[in-house]
Amino acid sequence: MKIGELARQSGLNASRIRFYEARGLLHAVVRGENGYRSYPPEALQVLRIITGAQRAGFSLEEIRKLIPADLSNWDQEELLQALRRKVTDIAAMEEQLRQSRAEIERLLVVIAARPPDMTCNDNARRVLSEVR
Structure with missing residues (x-):
């Protein structure tokens, strides 16, 4: 899924999604030959976890340490x-x-x-x- 679609589905700005990626919170992002990011379907779930954890008072560093690269491996x-x-x-x-x-x-x-x-x-x- 491209970043625009992920932004639409998550309700987040594309810049916020790129920020989370740069901070090591979003894994398995693939860049095509054209340089565009392609996000796996579970990226939406990760973004929901991140925003929920932030609302609960977790810092981005705390969240980064908790979210596994593979969501099936908590x-x-x-x-x-x-x-x-x-x-x-x-x-x-x-x-x-x-x-x-x-x-x-x-x-x-x-x-x-x-x-x-x-x-x-x-x-x-x-x-x-x-x-x-």
């Missing part, structure tokens, strides 16, 4: 380990976000507690002294 244990690591990473990010949210909510309370007779500049100094 290493199940390696895939499971990568998915478990990603779940752990997401849990750590969630905890960091929870802490960040709590800090911002605390700052909101401190800033909003400005006495009516205090100027904004004095309130900023008060808040900064409490944050330190």
Whole structure:
């Protein structure tokens, strides 16, 4: 299949497909004598795996390491380990976000507690002294 057809079926730009190929994510691409790329039918499946994995938070490097050159030759244990690591990473990010949210909510309370007779500049100094 030519790149235009693959782009149409995948919903990706041809430049994005070439980018994935250059990054070692798309294998078995054959160039004809005319220089045109020809992609095997499973290239569409690979592109769906790549875009799905990106939406799930995997980097292109992580995806490159996981996708075998031959899609019928997946290493199940390696895939499971990568998915478990990603779940752990997401849990750590969630905890960091929870802490960040709590800090911002605390700052909101401190800033909003400005006495009516205090100027904004004095309130900023008060808040900064409490944050330190």
